[in-house]
Amino acid sequence: MEKTSLSATTFLSGLWKENPVFVFLLGMCPTLAVTNSVSNSLSMGLATTFVLVSSSMLISMLRNLIPPQVRIASFIMIIATFVTVADYIIQAISIEIYRSLGAFIALIVVNCIIMGRAESFASKNGIWLSGLDALGSGLGFTLALFCMGAIREVIGNGTFAGISVFGPSYEPWVIMILPSGGFFVLGALLLVVNVINERVKKMRTKA
Amino acid sequence: MNTDSLGFIFLSSCIINNFVLAYFLGICSFLGVSKKADTALRLGAAVTFVMLVSSGSAFAIHWVLVKMHAEYLQLISFIAVIASAVQLVEMLVKKFSPSLFRALGIFLPLISTNCAILAVALFQTNREYNLLQALVFALGAGAGYTLALTIMAGLRQDLEFANIPRLIKGTALTLMIAGILSMAFMGFAGMGG
Numbered sequence: 001m002e003k004t005s006l007s008a009t010t011f012l013s014g015l016w017k018e019n020p021v022f023v024f025l026l027g028m029c030p031t032l033a034v035t036n037s038v039s040n041s042l043s044m045g046l047a048t049t050f051v052l053v054s055s056s057m058l059i060s061m062l063r064n065l066i067p068p069q070v071r072i073a074s075f076i077m078i079i080a081t082f083v084t085v086a087d088y089i090i091q092a093i094s095i096e097i098y099r100s101l102g103a104f105i106a107l108i109v110v111n112c113i114i115m116g117r118a119e120s121f122a123s124k125n126g127i128w129l130s131g132l133d134a135l136g137s138g139l140g141f142t143l144a145l146f147c148m149g150a151i152r153e154v155i156g157n158g159t160f161a162g163i164s165v166f167g168p169s170y171e172p173w174v175i176m177i178l179p180s181g182g183f184f185v186l187g188a189l190l191l192v193v194n195v196i197n198e199r200v201k202k203m204r205t206k207a
Numbered sequence: 208m209n210t211d212s213l214g215f216i217f218l219s220s221c222i223i224n225n226f227v228l229a230y231f232l233g234i235c236s237f238l239g240v241s242k243k244a245d246t247a248l249r250l251g252a253a254v255t256f257v258m259l260v261s262s263g264s265a266f267a268i269h270w271v272l273v274k275m276h277a278e279y280l281q282l283i284s285f286i287a288v289i290a291s292a293v294q295l296v297e298m299l300v301k302k303f304s305p306s307l308f309r310a311l312g313i314f315l316p317l318i319s320t321n322c323a324i325l326a327v328a329l330f331q332t333n334r335e336y337n338l339l340q341a342l343v344f345a346l347g348a349g350a351g352y353t354l355a356l357t358i359m360a361g362l363r364q365d366l367e368f369a370n371i372p373r374l375i376k377g378t379a380l381t382l383m384i385a386g387i388l389s390m391a392f393m394g395f396a397g398m399g400g
Contacts, residue, residue, distance in 0.1 A: 025378055028234035029322045073290060080283040087282075103329045106282055110322045112235055179229050180393065183386030190379040198374065 007132050014136025020113040021144035022193045027113040031145060032182040034104050038161040041149030043097045045142025047090060047105060049135065051082045052114050056122040056134035058082075063123050075118045076109070083108045113141060144189075151185050152176045213343045216336075220347035223396060226323050227355035228389040233323035237356060238381055246310045247360035248353065253296055253311070255349025257318055258327050260292040261285070262345035265328035266338050285328045293318045323352055358388060 020026045030048070035041040055078050059066075066074045087105050091098045098105070108114070117137055122130040153159055156176030158166045175181050226232045233254070240250050268284050297315050301308045308315065318324065327348050331341040362384055371380060 025238065026235070028238065029231050032234060033231035073287075076286050076290060077283060080286050084279055084282050088279075103326060103333065106329050107232075107322050107325060109282060109286055110325050112317075175390070178393065179231065180386040180389035182231065183382045183389055187379045187382030187386065190382065191375055194374050194379065 007129065010129055011132045011136040014133060014138070014140045015143065016140070018137070019140040019144060020116070020137050021141060022190065024113075024116070026116055027111045027141060028186075029107065030104055030111060031148060032179075032186060034101055035145055035148035035152055035182060035185075036156070036177040037100075037153045038146070038149045039097070040100055041145035042142065043090070043094075044101060044104065045138070045145040047086045047101075048108055048111060048113070048141055049138030051079065051086050051108050052117060052138040052141075053131055053134045054085075055079045055082045055114060056117055056130045057127050059118050060122040060125060060127045060130035066123075071123065072115075072119075075115060075123075079114050079118070080109050113137060147189060148182070148185055151189075152181055156181060213340065216340055216343050217347040217350075220344050221351040221354065222392070225351045225355055225392050226326070226348050227352055228385070228392045230326065232326045233321050233352055236317065236321055237359065237385070238378060240311070240356065240360075242360060242363055243310075244357055244360040244364060246307075247356040249304075249307050250311055251349070251353025251356050253300065253315070254318060254321065254323065254352055255346065257289070257292050257296055258324050258345040258349045259342060260295070261289045261324055262327050262331060262341050263338070264288040264292070265332065266336075266341050269332050281332070285325060289324050289328070323348065355388070359385065362388075 014020070018024065021028075021031050027048075030044055034044045055075075058078055059075060062074075062078075083106065086108065090101070090105060117130075117134055121133045125133070150160065153161070154165055155173050156178075158164060158170040158172045173181075176185065220226070224230060227234065227237050236250065236254075240246060265285055265288065268288065269281065272278055272280055272284070293316065296318070300311070300315065327345050331344055336344055359381075363381065366380070366384075375383075
């Protein structure tokens, strides 16, 4: 029982309480850059999750073999390897997605979330837990990207994953899919998260 | 305008396609360090230096890798070069300006995970710049990064005295300001592709 609850909390904490984007403000670059449509943000989220889970598990496997002085360098090498793998996989599956994500697939390497999880969790815990933790954070990241992508595509283009939402008479707010829209939407989302957390805190203290 | 001319490359990477405000690169340090104009300027200088070093090395590495038909090693070797360049800068800064070293704190080693630098290396390879073009591109990107960081820091210094609702304070507000800044920079977009 204890083991399952530990696994569950490890997994769930990444989704909301320690959501890498909304709470720790990590991985901002892809969050803003590739979220101008739902499909882009989902594929980016899933690619990052793949790299996160596999590198976390490998790092956790090797954690007793890597000398602490060179651990950051070794982590980066491991992460870069998996990113190269992800890069080729995406290229093989859909050249369209590969084109629209562009250099940002390679830039998964410098996504602070992956390094953060490797340093703070995977280098200290077993394979099973590290995998779960990485999966939780990865899905939390994907969730955040999905929110951003959905809002920006619906408002900025009038479509959701390519399907028209408001009908042909809708005049899209082009600004939302442009770079500045990304900043606005993320700012607004952070505000909403702040408000929700504040409400929850108030309710807890009352009860 | 000739898109390959050096002046155009500089302008385009510095202002028209500003790395921070148009490509969203280096956002982490943009949000983290842009509190004091002074620190922002110096971090910008450090980042520009690393960009120049890694851009030159990336050019050499790419040339060797193409000769060896081992392009798949590109990402790994770029990252290794950048990490060592950052190490070099860290040692230099520690020696010559201990106060800056303390002010930058954790963000100095984090330069190596600053996406802007890796992006310079990747973009210049994608666009097949020659060595001189690549260096100018890196210089422009660094200047643009410094510009964005300094403007932001100036704005935030003034905001310290403003009366703002508690909930929006912090990152949410910074992001909104960044959005407006990015809109301002969009005005340059017509100047070239």
